Each structure stands twice: as C-alpha cells, then as structure tokens.
Amino acid sequence: MKITIIGQGAIGLLWYYKLSQCSKNKVTILCSSSIAKTPSEMQFLSDGTWQKAPLTMAHKKNLMHAELVIFCLKAYHYQAAFNDYLPFISPSTPLILCHNGMLMTESLPAQNSLLTLLTTHASKKHQAFAIEHTGQGTSDIGLLCGNLSAKTAKQLTKVLNNALPETIWSEHIQEKQWRKLAINCVINPLTAMNNCDNGAITRQKFLPDINAILSEFIQVAQAQQINFNLTELTALVLNVAQSTATNCSSMRSDILHNRPTEIAHINGFIVRLGKKLHIETPINYALTQAVTELSNQGLPNKKSSTS
Template sequence: MNIVIIGQGAIGLLWYHHLAKSSKNAVSLFCSSRTTFIPSHYGFTDINLQSDELALTVADNAAFTDAELILICVKSYQVKAVIEALKSKISAHVIIVFCHNGMGACHNLADLQQSCLTLLTTHGCKINSPFHAQHTGLGHCDLGSIHGKISPLMRANITSTLEQALPTLTFTNDIKTKQWLKLAINCVINPLTAVENIDNGQLLDERFTPIITELISEIITVAVYEDVKFNFDELQEKIMQVAKNTAKNCSSMRSDMLQQRKTEIDYINGYIVSLAKKSGIPVPKNEKLVQLVKALSQVD
C-alpha cells in the first residue's frame, strides 16, 4: 500500500517505523514546514530497548499523488491547516486517517471528497531527540469511520495493513464511544499531571480523588447530550487503571508544558467546556483546568 505519514512526532515515527518494515508498503514521511533540517536517517528504540538507525524516505508531490492512505499524526490544533494544505495535493480516492488527541479538530470535513477514518491508540511512545522515537508501552488501536463511505474491501485492506504493522488493532462501528472514552481519560490525566507536574501514577494518591470525581461527573453529564453514556464507577476504574498502567509516564500535555510547546487543552477539557456552554451545563472543574493550563503555558 502507498502510504504517506504526516508528522515526525512520536506517533508519526512509530507508525512510519512499523509500516515501513513490510515490503508490501511504500511509506514516506512528510515533516512540518517548521523543520529546518530533515536527516536521511531516523532513530528508533523498540519496546525491548533495542535501538537502530534506518533510512528515512521523505514524501514529495509524487508520493501524495500516488497515496492510497494518508495517516495524519499531528497535534489537534494543527489538523485544520493540514487538511487545507492537502486538498490540492491528493486524489479524491485516497483514504485519510486522523491520529491525534482530543476531539473537535475534525468537525469540518463536510467539503472533503475523501473518506476519513480516525485511529485511536494506547501505545506509548516518546521522542528522545529530533527524529528519534522510543516505543515505551504496548497498547491497542481502534479504527473507525468519521466521514464519507469506504468500501468493505478497502476497509479490510487498511485494517489488515495497520494491524499487521502494529498489533493489536480493531475496526469498530462505534468509534464515537471509543473517542469519548479516550477523551475522558485525557481530560483527567493530562491536565492534572501537567498542572501538578507529576507522573501519571501519582494521580492514584487520595488527595486527587475529589477533583477526579468532579471531573468525571462533569464529563458524564456532557457526554449524555452527545448520546454517549458512561457508568461512573466503570469510567473511574478505567481512568485509574490507565494511570496505574502508565504510572511512570509523563503525559503528553505535561511534556508539552515542560518543553514550552503549545498544549492541546482546547481539544481536551476545552472541548468539554465548549459543548457544555452550548447545552447550558456548568462544568467549573473543567473550566478551571483549562484556565490553569493556559496560565502556566506561555504559548497557549
């Protein structure tokens, strides 16, 4: 399959590395316009801490023209600009797959001819240095349609290609619920670890129980208006299990703040706040976290 991956961050390099392993795939990477230097090789440290340096194929105009699949692995606030830039480069038949945190970045797809999917992953990965990624934790991926129609054959082909590259992966017809589950997890773990400057596992401390409880209650209330229903105890258990499983991890939002990068708060807790305002629902704890993250992050 001809595949172009957009974004040289941790997840972009993770997918590039695993998809490029197969001789059945022609994979190229398109880097941010802000990138001043693109090396001929990239570094990758696998889950067993084995490091390697491999050749990097950079996407050119021909790669976009021939692409059957475009995997967009950028920050949520960069999605809109990427979509606009793509429109003049790609065919109407290419499948676009979005892989980013948060929700709300892909709500304006109505004028896109291309069919679009979203890819959610719990695999852990981090950037050790520019163009060197490290796979830090095994996880699962969920794939689902969010715009347009995709033939059963193409759906099966894409699902098989991605699953063979980075197991495990499932295509689901209920991707919205999966998106909301990941959003809920991110709404608790990301801002609290960023504001407190702590690893994920430290959220298991009882002093965080009241704020976590209130955040979950607000999220559940807003989710109902989007026809998504959660059980409080089950959702709380899921969130705390993720915090436990990733105890030593630095959340993406905390990492962004420590490195003085723009955060995705507007597409995580900010998305909850936006929906709540439309429905007249008070969500003071989510609002407070949005304000705190923006106050602590000079680039937001």
C-alpha cells in the first residue's frame, strides 16, 4: 500500500518505521517546513540496539498518488495542515487522524473519508529522527465521517495491525474518543498545573477536582448522545493515572520544554462545545485559562522530564 505519514513527531516516526518494515508497503513521510534539512535515514532503538531505516521524503505533489494518508500532528496544527495538503490529496483517499484532544466537527474536511486512530503505544524522541518505542499498547481505528466499504476498513486495519499490533477496528470509535478525552481532561491539566507525575493525582486531595471536571464533561458528552457514569469514569481515570504513575503527561512535558499545549483541544473543547450547547463548564474553563497562562509563563523551577 502507498502510505504517506504527515508529521515527524515521535508517534509519526513510530508508524513510519513500523509500516516501512513491511515490504508490501511503500511509505513516505512529509515533514514540516520547520525542518531545514532532513536526513536520509532514521534511527530506532530496540532492545538496547539502534536500528537504521531509510527515510523516504514525500512532497505535496506526491500526495495525489497516496492510497492512505496518516496525519500524526498536534491538534493545533490540523487546520493549517488541511489547508496546505488537502488540495493535493485525492478525494477518494482515506485520511487517518492521530492526535490528542478533539477537533470541532465544523473544522473537519468534508471531501475525504475521515478515520481516527487512538493509540496507547508510547514513543520517545532521543534526537530529531531517532526514536525509542518506550511502551507497548493497542490502537483503535474507526470511521469519523464519510463512507468506507467494509473491504477497505478490513484492509486498512490489517495493514496497521501487521505493522504495529494490536490494531482493532471499532464501530464505536466516537465513544472511545470521548473516553480518551475524559482521561486527558483530568490527567493533563492537573499534572501540568501541579508539576507532578501522573500517579500523584490519585491522592485524595485531587478527588473533588476530578469529580468537578468529569461532572461537566459528562453533561456535554450526554448532549452529544455519549453517556457515561461518573463513578465508573472516575475509576477509569484513576486507574490510568495509577498504571502510568511514573509518566510525565504530554501537557506537562510540553510546558517543561517550552512547547505549546493542546489544552484548547482538550478541556477547551469541552468549554467551546458546552457554550454551543448552552451548558456551563466553569471548571474546565478555569483549567483552560490557567494552563494557557502557565504555558505562556512556564513552570517555576523546571526539572528535566521526558514525555
């Protein structure tokens, strides 16, 4: 399959490396214009040994020939990426979106079949084009909008699963998207604001904040016909925080490394959708404002951390 990856982040490079290991795939990567010079190969750390793989660069004009395009970008880069690349992509080419947070429906392109890829695999950059697969996980893929035949859905799932198992097709991908969003709405801002690892938010003192965040979240989700139980959702979030106790959340890591955060597409998404639905979300609004301010100012006494 002819596949183009858009984005050279840790997850984008992980999918590029894994997909390119299959001889049946012809995989290219399209990097951002901020990369002045791209190398001819990437490095992948496996079992303590660095492996090398050729980097085959794509260009906008090559996109028309792609049979699948996978966007692995920060949520705030999608609108610009759609504007830049969609004119070069065939309307018949499926697009897979892989990112944290949620994109507003009205910002999504209408001409292509859009799928979302939710993954729990962890990848870490050691250098610009050198990564390590730091945590095994699973991936869910499903259709967000547009039309996709059962045959194509099966083919795409098989290609991804052969590269990076286990990848599962989901008919209920939006519910899983919202479940992941709930986890991000709690763990990301609380760890960022308190400059702590994920496990710290399982302490009793954080429970009122967690319940308040999720109570607003559930109201907004319910208005979208996505139903959650507060007790069960709280237990899920705490379980994830505990199972990743020593991890640094992506939002905290972004602030520690002076990068923009995705708060506008996580808690900020709940705020914007709540406003549209006339649902009050003061807690999520306060978190969005606080993290935005923190992102601008930076954390005091920054300590080294990895994402």
